[in-house]
Amino acid sequence: MGDPAALANTDSIHDGTEDADPPHVLNRRHFLTVKSHFRRKRHEALLVLAVEDPGRPVNLMNDTLLHVVIACNKTDLAKSIILLMPVETLAAKNLYGDTALHVAAAVGNSEVAKELFRRSEDLIGEQNLKQETPLHKAAFYGHHDMFWCLVDEGNGSPYERREDGATMLHCAIMGNEPGLALEIAERFPLLITSRNTMAVTPLQLMVTVPGLFRSQMVLGCFESILYDCKCCQPLPSTPQAPRPPPCFSIAFTTFPTNDYLNLAIVRRPNLRSRGVLFLIIGFFGFIIWFYAMRYAVYPRTRHLEKIKRTHRKALELIEFLARDPRNMEFYVLGRKQGDGGAPAAGFRERGERQDQRNAPTASTRRWNEPPLILGAQMGIPEFVSTILRVCPEAATYLDTRGRSVLQVAIEHGNREIVRTIREMTRGKNPILPSWLLSRVDKRTGRTILHFASANAPEHNQDALQMQDELRWFETVRDMVPKELVYSRNAQEMTAEEMFTESHQALLKSCKVQLMETGRMCSGLVAAVVFASSFSVPGDKDPATGNPVYFGRAAFTVFSHTYVFGLSCAATSLVLFLSLAMSPYKEQQFRRIIPIKYFFARSSFGLAMLSFLVAFTCNIYLQLYGWQKTKSKDLIPFILELTAFPFICFLVLFFYGSKFGLSFLFHSWR
CATH class of the missing domain: 1.25.40 (Serine Threonine Protein Phosphatase 5, Tetratricopeptide repeat)
Known part of the structure; x- marks a missing residue:
């Protein structure tokens, strides 16, 4: 195998960018000892281990004990270890080249970070294998306080670049943190026109981050309602104390207390009536429902509030980046119109100072296009409308194909x-x-x-x-x-x-789909109609010749819904047969075919619904038609009929499915 010391050398390990052999040696005994101390909260023992050998790897990532303590958010223990460690060991790196300050920046622990660069100011400029400084980590993970702590107190340079040429502004956008990105752009305006090695500016990079825009996120029916609800407002920029769920913030003081209810029962003996009993049951049922909604809906509401705040900050960031018309000129200057897009010949003088080395080498890259063109290609309406609102001049620029x-x-x-x-x-x-x-x-x-x-x-x-x-x-x-x-x-x-x-191929495809739908629905309708045509509940009364259940409410509903369903089924069958024999010309898709398809689907859906009601009444009469119906008989029947569909609906509703009348009205657009 090789020398363990050589295997632990992180200078020869690369983060997947090159073929390199990662370390295969793990001191399992030391790893389990550290894990046991963490589980049992033996901080004194961990402190002893850190003092004995501060640079000793703990796991296969070559993390030292200080790395692990900071990652676990043990602030006091980490500060104690930092005070006892020699200064030269504070710069120890793991497999990715991250120092302890990189880890503190990633988790947002500003207290540990202050203690680290108080003892060693050089840590702020240390780079990992991706050439990331702790500032890049803080920007990517969106730790606002940590980032400005490193900039102001640690004297970190905000103009440092990663291996891919990304600046702090690029990192904040890639980390889906437009709020921090807006603050960086306001304080360091030179970063607005900075390009990475692919010649991508921050504004162009935003079109590749779907989480920044509402139109690029797929939310279910329930989440869409919460997102659009006025009481689901974006979170404030500064953290506040927990508050009750916005959509269900009902004060319990508006309800009578148990003492009041007991007192009312003593004064009013007649409260044992059925109406008051239902009122009390309803009240406690509402309390149970309220708590269920609180613990089921509130976390998701808070998550949607955060998403909403991100979308709002993203639009503010776009406004700021696109506000200056000279920036739009910067995006398109240095290339010329051509069939496939000419290579960038250069950048503006102000951008050339920092970005000349980052010029693109391929002529067909989409990053030659202005941000407005990229937003139109990606289909982001918020991005395009915001740019056009703050900088209408952007619409006058053409892309590399002259569009x-x-x-x-x-x-x-x-x-x-x-x-x-x-x-x-x-x-x-x-x-x-x-x-x-x-x-x-x-x-x-x-x-x-x-x-x-x-x-x-x-x-x-x-x-x-x-x-x-x-x-x-x-x-x-x-x-x-x-x-x-x-x-x-x-x-x-x-x-x-x-x-x-x-559109010739599309015309044929639509014809095939309509005919297949017609065949399937026609067969289903015919099977249901003929199979149920003689299923009338009960026998005939010898005296009158009418069914024995004649006059019962359930039988009346059965007879009317069955006849109505039969009419709808016949209409649907005829319309689907008509669709199967239509000539399917282009202009017929504008009016007649969609109308036929709409009424065919509508009548099919109404027929299925009517037959379902009729069959329910039939089953009810078969089971309970011979006796007077009581509540104890109806409740099990209703639960058996509706419990499972209701559970399915709730699960699909809460977990992202879209509901509506699309089955009937999909064609009526």
Whole structure:
């Protein structure tokens, strides 16, 4: 095997960037001893171990005991160890090259950090294998107090870069901490136009962090309600004492106490009536429900409040970074228009001082594009609208292929962004130039209507995708000046001709999906109708010839819902057969086919619901029709019927599923 000392040498270990052999030697006895002392809180014994050999590795990450103590947030013990350790051992590094100050910065322990650089000021400039200083760690993990403690008291340089050229501002954005990033940008404005080794600026980097934007996060039905609730306000910037859940902050003093209830019972002997009993049961049930909602909803509400605050801070950061129009010029200066994008020839003079060594080497990188173009490509409406609001000049810049932001948004199908730009180009004195709507590509002759004629993404196709594409095409056509509606491109094709040609495959796909849906639903409806056509509950009364349950409320509901369900089933069957025999031409997807599909699905859903009610009444009459119904009989019947569906609904509702009437009204868009 090799020398353990050589294996423990972290200078030859790299964090996955190169092929290197990690250490394989572990002193298991020492590891278990340290673990036992931590579990039993034997701080004196840990202190003795730290004094005996402060640089001794504890685990396979080559962490020293000080690393482990700081990571476990044992502040007092860590400060005691630091005071007893020799100064030269404080710079001991683990497998990744992290010193104890790196670990303190990552966990946000400012007390330990102050004690460390009080004894050794050189620790603030120590770098790990990624060339990260403790400042990078604090910025990435969003520890506000820790970061400014290192900057102000530790004299840390905020202009230090990592191995990938990332500055502190880059790290704060990558760590999903826009609040700290905004403070860094306000105090160190030179970092706003800094680029990493891939020539990515902080504003461009934001489009790659989905957690910064609401539109990029998928929340379930329950979480969406909490997020949009007005009482789910963003958390304040400074920590405060715990407060009751915002959505359920009801004071218990508004309810009568148990003593009051007992006193009322003594004074009013007639409170044993059923109404008061239900009131008391309801009151205690509400208390139980309140506590259940408190412990089930409150943690998630706090989490959503934090997300909401992050989104708000992200928009404030975008406003600050894009406020100066000269920054937009900086993003596009140094490249020229071409087919695939020309390489960056250089940067602005102010950025060249720090970023010349970080210029991109590949000509096709997307980072050659301005941030506004990147936001339109990625489909982030908040990003685009915020930039256009604070810096409308950004819309006048083109990408490396000569496309405007509107053309890029249309080509990528980002419709909310298109609507935002359309609103900003309206009026007698619009904030955005009208040439965005009338621009014609000189090389291809395409208008924005030609861009809208492209086919939809294959992963986003459903049975009525053709209708959606037609509506989208008509929306863009209303935006184009009248003289350009029938403009021809370099291939002498109008936008409508391009639309028809590019959507032939989609037309066939929609036809196949509709026919398959019709066959499946038609077979199901036919099977249910014919199987249940003679299931009338009870026998006939010999005296009158009517069913024995005639006149009962359950039988009345059964008869009406069954007939209504039969009518809906027949309608659905006819409509699905009509869809199966339709010619499926392009323009028929605009009106007639979606209407048929809507009523076919609606009648199918109503038929299933009616049959379910009818079958429930049938079962009820079969079981309890011969006797007078009592509460003790109804409660088990209702629980057996609704308990499991209700549990399924609650689980899906709380864990992210979307609910609504999409089954019936999906086609009515």
